[in-house]
Amino acid sequence: MLLRDRNHPDGFQSASPAPAARAAPPSALADLVALADVRFNGDRAWDMQVYDANAYQRILHSGSLGLGEGFMAGEWEAERIDELISRLLRADIDNRLEHSLRLRLIVTAIGSYLRNLLSNRQTRRRAHVVGERHYDIGNDIYRAMLDPTLSYSCAYWAGADNLADAQIAKLDLICRKLQLQPGETLLDIGCGWGGLAEYAARNYGVRVTGITVSKEQAALARERLAGLPVEIEIMDYRALQGRFDKVVSVGMFEHVGPKNYRTYFGKVRELMSPSGLFLLHTIGEFQTTTRDDPWIDRYIFPNGKLPSARRVTKAFEGLFTLQDWHNFGPDYDLTLMAWWANFDRAWGELRHAYDERFYRMWKYYLQCCAGFFRSGRGQLWQMVFSGSELAETYRSLR
Secondary structure: OOOOOOOOOOOOOOOOOOOOOOOOOOHHHHHHHHOOOOOEOOOOOOOEEEOOOHHHHHHHHHOHHHHHHHHHOOOEEOOOHHHHHHHHHHOOHHHHHHHHOOHHHHHHHHHHHHHHHHOOOOOOOOOOHHHHHHHOOOHHHHHHHOOOOOOOOOOOOOOOOOHHHHHHHHHHHHHHHOOOOOOOEEEEEOOOOOHHHHHHHHHHOOEEEEEEOOHHHHHHHHHHOOOOOEEEEEOOHHHOOOOEEEEEEEOOHHHOOHHHHHHHHHHHHHHEEEEEEEEEEEEEEOOOOOOOOHHHHHHOOOOOOOOEHHHHHHHHOOOOEEEEEEEOOHHHHHHHHHHHHHHHHHHHHHOOOOOHHHHHHHHHHHHHHHHHHHOOOEEEEEEEEEOOOOOOOOOOOO
16 A cells, blocks of 8 residues: 555555566467567566566456556566567557457457447546546655656757756747747646746746646645746636637646547637637557557556547647647657656655555656657657637748
8 A cells, every 4th residue: 555545446565575586488478579579587678577477467367457567566577667668569569469369358458448439538527537646646756756847748858968958948849839929818728837837927928827637736836836927727628718819738638538629629719819829739649549558547647548640630620720740759758767767866755655666656657658659659749720810821840
């Protein structure tokens, strides 16, 4: 059990130090991961060192969920989880496993498909769940892991060699793409701890309204931004009212859900001036799927779903003019590994409030997500949309 109430329904005990003995893998599973140049108990940084044979059964039984839970339970280790995951994804091992090894995985995939097809997992009633389960777990973690602006989204590393500079570069790129002018009003949907709101208010002279579903984010953002022309509200985007010159949403669209995309874009269109601009910054997946990653859904981002290009374009058609679509997915790999380095460095202080199993969960989360972007399956999109009365030709920026 974590020292704070995390409400993660895992049912496993905190990990204990792994024994010295290595467990031999089933031959079929060993042959499968060999397609990704991965070996069980091999001597490369990305090879899995398996200390408990139960780890193999978890993988065969539950796929990526079992892989993550096995690591959290201390059943296996890898020096470079990020590289391990990148190799497995590039070789399509998750889908190969599903189709060739276990009927159980097919049943699980069907269950995920039906859950996303038949139910709306991102209703107003459920909108605050991710805030409570992820963003409210403790500002101490995020202060330790993130840069000084507390930006919890992909940084922009073109011309930057450290996380702080890369995040400032991202914030400024957004402001320039939005063509912010002094005195304008900016709506920030999913404002986090207020990093972008503060930067835009201080450097571009705009008045900002930011919304979040996280009580902890809102409290800290209000504290940090006191005295600036910034208002922070706790609310779902569907409850918004008013009219704004410009609209931005950074790292929030992943929580909207495909059943709500059209509602989301329609709401933004309603709120934005006809002569305004809207910038959407979101993770994207390289193909349309009906499934979500079960480990991420259970332990990190409940009810999330990454958008695909096809679903996004269908959702905004007839509402906006697309002016720019910028993909810099590899920068999220760098960002996540920088967050991991910060978190790991700060663990000596954080461990007084969190147990070892939380450390393993967070390590797996950050490094496996880095591997996701390194594999090319994960992308990072910044899209700029205009309304019906844009005054002049829009020129893209990089």
